[in-house]
Amino acid sequence: MGNKITKQKLGSIVWESANKLRKNLEAHEYKDYILGILLYKFLCEKQTNWLLSNGIWKSDLKCLDSKFDFSNFKFDDNTSFGSTEEIEDTKHSCIETNGYFIEYRNLFNSWIENKNVFEIQDFQLAFNEFSRSINEKYDYLFQDIFSVFEKSLDKLGSNSTEQKETINNLIDTMNKIPTSSQDYDVLGFIYEYLIAQFASSAGKKAGEFYTPHEVSDLMSKIIAYHLKDKNTISIYDPTSGSGSLLLNIGDEFKKYNKGSSPVTYYAQELKNETFNLTRMNLIMRNINPNEINVRRGDTLETDWPMFKNEDLSTYKHLTVDAVVSNPPYSQEWSSEKHTNDPRYIEYGIAPKKKADYAFLLHDLYHVDPRDGIMAIVLPHGVLFRGNAEKQIRQKLVENHQIDTIIGLPSNMFFGTGIPTIIMILKKQRPTSDILFVDASQLYIKEGKNNKFSKSQIKKIADTVNNRQEVENFSKIVKFEEIKENDFNLNISRYIDNFKKQEQYDLHSLMIGGISKQELDSYNSFFSVFKNIKDKLFKLDQNNYLNLKVDQDQIRDIVYLDSDVNKYLEHFKQLSNNFLNHFKTLVPSLIDIKNINSAEIEKLLSDYIFNQVEQIDLIDKYDLYQIVIDNIDVIKENIELISKYYIDNENEAKQNIHLEILKDESTVIWEAKKKNSEDVVVKEWTSTILDPVYIKNNYFKDIYDYLNSQQERIEEINSEIENTLSLIEQEDKTEDIYDFEKEEFNKTGIENLAKSIKKSNQIVEVDSFEEKIVNVSKLYEQQVEIKKYINSTNKQLINDSYNKYLSLSENEFYELLVIKWLNNIVRMFEQKPVDVIDSYISKFELLSKKYEDTLEDINNQILKSEKELLNLLKDLTGEESDMRAIDELIKILGGN
Structure with missing residues (x-):
């Protein structure tokens, strides 16, 4: 029932259109034809909706065409018009109100319906007739707006046949794009999308x-x-x-x-x-x-x-x-x-x-x-x-x-x-x-x-x-x-916002330790978690600080701190409060009709900025971004559900939610047995509620176990691959290895394993025979697990779909809340972890920054030079080489 299109879907449609124009046009010209067709479609739909809203029956729209044959048409109580004069009056009224009139045969939907007899001349004539129909009062708005179709069709092909094929393809593609109001600028998005895709040739133009x-x-x-x-x-x-x-x-x-x-x-x-x-x-x-x-x-x-x-x-x-x-x-x-x-x-x-x-x-x-x-x-x-x-x-x-x-x-x-x-x-x-x-x-x-x-x-x-x-x-x-x-x-x-280069303390470089001034740059963290500084750092005799624990202990010490745990707990409470607030805004499924999808974003954003207290180390704008990143699906679902309830509120219809669930699902059926009329669900999907929500909430044990078994299959594959990689090249024979494809033969390995077992020979540890037998056992395990997964998953698919169709109104609502808010809640609770982790990383880097002092490096150099001197002194060789080595010994401080 919804007529919305996501930007991702719109982008794929636009790309499809662009590809159909690629052979005929320069990249920067695509938009003129794509946007022109889309506008024409909009004007056709606008006129049709205006006529229907003014009492013209859909079946009588065909009369609004100068080429309509009235010879078999009766003007009576069963038609919208009493005479041809009324038809002409309707046309004039349309022109007066909307600024234009489009003949019925030239409507976008008429092109779709009559595409088999549609000719390029009809297409061009439609725009000529549109131009002639324009109300003089609105010339500035409509005149020449479709000039590309009136004057430049030759760019779409070298002859009428090629032009017709291109236009038909374009019309079919544009038919997928709704022209009703979206939550974003559709034409602007298409325009920007085309510029971005063809930036090299279209960017400057x-x-x-x-x-x-x-x-x-x-x-x-x-x-x-x-x-x-x-x-x-x-x-x-x-x-x-x-x-x-x-x-x-x-x-x-x-x-x-x-x-x-x-x-x-x-x-x-x-x-x-x-x-x-x-x-x-x-x-x-x-x-x-x-x-x-x-x-x-x-x-x-x-x-x-x-x-x-x-x-x-x-x-x-x-x-x-x-x-x-x-x-x-x-x-x-x-x-x-x-x-x-x-x-x-x-x-x-x-x-x-x-x-x-x-x-x-x-x-x-x-x-x-x-x-x-x-x-x-x-x-x-x-x-x-x-x-x-x-x-x-x-x-x-x-x-x-x-x-x-x-x-x-x-x-x-x-x-x-x-x-x-x-x-x-x-x-x-x-x-x-x-x-x-x-x-x-x-x-x-x-x-x-x-x-x-x-x-x-x-x-x-x-x-x-x-x-x-x-x-x-x-x-x-x-x-x-x-x-x-x-x-x-x-x-x-007036504003110093340049990225500062990392500063180095001279004393720290020469002798070691971290200056108080450098550590003070982390005071925003230490002021929130007051014990962390003393737990991690200690003063030395030079009044410099050193890490007093091993670097790999920093993380554990920070996360064991009581203040850190209170901080993390605060975000769990924040998530819970946000969830409760959402439920006060949308307390039940039926209440969704009272919420404007465009307002839900503002209501949730206002909560973040007006009701959530300022939190140390966290910018509220980051929390706002989390909400925004997840808001589109909430708005789309609210709009869809609201439309169902509003459309049916005068009919006192019961179980509207079941109608939503059924309408928004797609099912693939299969026979229970070969040639049987009994069917079961082979696969199902839903635009409103993914099957995973049903499986995870009502069949959790079996769903989790199936996932664990799937993971076991992946583990077995890895074990097989590792074991086979250990087989020596000389042990690879054509019975078990395909030298052309450079891969092992499963059937050959299974047959060889059977022969080894029948021979009753002693299989030594890590031998070729043991590897073959072990791989064969893994194959057997894999087959059994796959059989279980297949049969159990079939039953789960069927059971989950039946549960989906029988959800109560409250169950449906609770699953929607999970769908809408789980990711927000998870990201809210992850935010403080990310902040703390970033500081832990900084402390770890800080400990490495002055780990090797200049004194340490110099001592290491001296040690290496001494070792080199001893080696050089032990060398013997030709007289010219030894003179050079003696000179090197002098440079290194030797006698």
Whole structure:
């Protein structure tokens, strides 16, 4: 019943589509065709749903086609229409409301149903007819959006047959992707996926105007938080690219405001293919066309919004609540044309070869002066470059308009590895300081690129939104200090976040021991576990510390400490509290319908940050990440189960959970006996509850024993392999060894073992004969265990499926809780172990660091030299060789 698709599944479908286009297109062109078909499918489904919701019966949809034959059609009470005039009125109403109309024969589902008679001309004509149907009011939104299908089908094949085959394959693949709302940006994900897969050829062509969703997510959280108290907002992206920034801000704001249409979108993009992508993305999010304002044009050359039909006399300076952009970095522009441009006149003109500040000032010009906000991604150099850029930067600081600067890791963006920043600006600020955040070291690796995890995004956003100072991470810098630094905003001037090189103590290197200063760097650990330091270290006569136990005893000493055990126990209690909290949110299966799947993430996250007390040595953001890493399956299951209960709540249907269990399972049956009509379950799976949960909870003893026997099979294989490896080469004969395949013959070994037993000969220990007999016995054991596993597993599969189908509502609920939370609980309890283990490793390395002092090394050298001298003195040889050896003896200090 669910219509969700995971990113992993979507990625595999997209890859399948790309492979079908590989022979015809360049890698960077795939997206135009894949995304175009997906959008068309969406528009077809949107129109169909609109018609059905307006009283048109599904059986009558075929009438909405100019080529429909009405000769045998009767207009009566059994149809949706009373006349052809009503049909035409319905078409016009659709165009008026949705902005377009698609003939029935051109609907995506009609293509699927009629694929055997589908021709490439039909495909091309469908898009031509779509263009002709567009409501003039929505020309800006739909015109030429499918131009690739109207004008560039020749790229899909050299003739109509090849083109038809390619299109049919693409349609079949796109049919697998639901166009209904997902929990993520589907088009953006596909776009990013294709860029990542073909980065070598597509990166520079595509990546330059795509903002990775982690960066977009961070900017959105900051902007939406600033605007959270508003009922409606307007947002603008003058370099919209894929449109992901606008969409993410809209989605984030809607978490604060549940209105039906709280966001108005403005977007401008210069490149046609990405202008289309912006429009596609906004359309597919089912945003009201009246709330979408898009334009293709050069942001720097001609200011916008708003012009109507390119008429300059209709210009109107528009200010919005939020401007967001990721413009092309250090682009050339016609700076000389803009000396009197009102966007720049107060601040100055950006250099001809570096338009970064031109984009920034354009954005700022459109920010609402009362309480608007803007966020822009820029190259790191804008913080410190001189001349005209310094003049602009100084003016922005003096006007108190720069609110926050966030340093990003390198390699965050496709196609460029240069360091970048996010700058947050507001036109009116009550303070003159600037918050600096150095997130350059805060990332996880994904392939060649760096990215933020969700917990890292939240940490940065929380720091900015709450204006927090965090040591070596964020700092609020007063205007006076910035002025003293000549308006240089380089983050490293204000935050020291460089990785420190390991320090070495001279005394420790020469004589040994660990300085108090060096051990003090572990005080965060010792302050929590107060007895550990004295248990591990002792002072020597030089007032330096030495390990007083063997290095291999450190772990045991730490884990036997009572404070450490209390600490670990605390996390077990934390896990238990989290489990109980979850059960208060979702107390039973039927209560799931009262929980919004999108809200469960926030409710659990709020618990971590608001109800869990601060824990020494553990960052709450790490606990949050554990929840986030496991939340998707919870949300998917809640949405699925909720739909079943909501769909049936007016029918008073009993045992809805059994319907869920049955619908979500797949079974393979087999005959009990050959030619028998009685069947048993050969194999079963379930999308909602994996068989392992049934086996482990209701058939645990037998399931555990089966697993142990499977492990025994692996042990026997290892024993056989080890024993056979000891057989000498001369003992290998063709009876037991296949020289061509270089492997032993099982049947040959078993036959030889029988002969040895029959001969009654004495088998000596470790002899060839003993090895053969032992291997034969292992083979016999293996056969018996496999027979047991096979028969028992068959019964377990059958019994577990029967139990699955008969689960009570409460049993089903409890198994879901196990499925959803077991991994979270396990990871919560593992977190302190990982922290303690990291300190144990540090102590072990510390003990090795000064293990060999310079004095020890020097003594060893002297000892080795003395031994070498004695050896050299005993040497005899030719006169020339001995002269050389005598010289070496002198160098080594010999007489």
